[in-house]
Amino acid sequence: MRRSATLTALAALAVAAPLAGCAQEDEPTAPPVARPSIPFEVEGRLSFVRGADTLRTIDVEIADTDSTRQRGLMERTEIPPETGMLFVFPGAQQQAFYMANTPRSLDIQFYGPDSTLLNIAHGTTPYSTDNVLSDGAAQFVVEVPAGYSRRLGLVEGDRITWSAGGAE
Numbered sequence: 001m002r003r004s005a006t007l008t009a010l011a012a013l014a015v016a017a018p019l020a021g022c023a024q025e026d027e028p029t030a031p032p033v034a035r036p037s038i039p040f041e042v043e044g045r046l047s048f049v050r051g052a053d054t055l056r057t058i059d060v061e062i063a064d065t066d067s068t069r070q071r072g073l074m075e076r077t078e079i080p081p082e083t084g085m086l087f088v089f090p091g092a093q094q095q096a097f098y099m100a101n102t103p104r105s106l107d108i109q110f111y112g113p114d115s116t117l118l119n120i121a122h123g124t125t126p127y128s129t130d131n132v133l134s135d136g137a138a139q140f141v142v143e144v145p146a147g148y149s150r151r152l153g154l155v156e157g158d159r160i161t162w163s164a165g166g167a168e
Contacts, residue, residue, distance in 0.1 A: 037077040046086055046142065046162040048152060056082075056152055058144070062164060064088040073143055074101040084144035086162055092137035097121075099128040105146035109154065110134035117158045120149045 043062045048055040059082065063069045069087050073079065089095070092113040099106070108121040119135040123146040134141070142160065 038075055040080050040083055044086065044162055044164040046084065046160055048154060049159045049161055055154075055158070058082045058084055060084050060086040060142075060162065062086050062088060072097075072102070073104070073106065075103070077103055079104060079145050084142050084148075087141040087143070089139050092139040094136065095134040095138045095141055096131040097141065098131055099124050099126055102126055106143045107146055107149040108132050109142040109144070109149060110138040111140040111142070111160055112137060113139040115140060115159045115161065117154060117156050117160075119156065120154060122149060123147065
């Protein structure tokens with residue numbers, strides 16, 4: 001019996017010793033490499049308007065094709081100040097957005113076919129697959145960094161004007 005216990009102990013050491021050696025010889029693992037953010041491309045200017053007053057004008061990327069609307073601001077780790085994305089749809093209908101693959105919290109603003117603000121989803125949850133819906137038929141949607149809409153003081157009934165390619 002004693003011999004069996006000794007053989008078992010030796011066998012355990014024989015298995016453990018090489019494994020311990022491998023662990024010590026492994027090179028330390030490098031931290032994961034962060035992917036650079038997708039660069040922002042200015043494709044137009046958008047103004048937030050109340051009555052006859054322009055509240056603010058920002059640079060926008062314009063998502064006006066199925067593929068650009070589908071991608072939106074996904075995988076953007078950085079959004080430059082005073083910028084956003086304008087989604088242009090061919091017609092007005094209830095719009096549903098989600099935050100899958102979107103690491104930054106956003107305000108999602110929904111505008112009717114007359115460019116009047118219908119509603120805002122403030123501070124959306126990054127990476128969420130829950131639908132964020134427009135209150136009614138929206139033809140235009142603006143995404144800006146979370147908190148921007150409140151800082152600007154946007155309210156239902158405000159409007160947007162925009163132009164592609166440069167200053168209005």
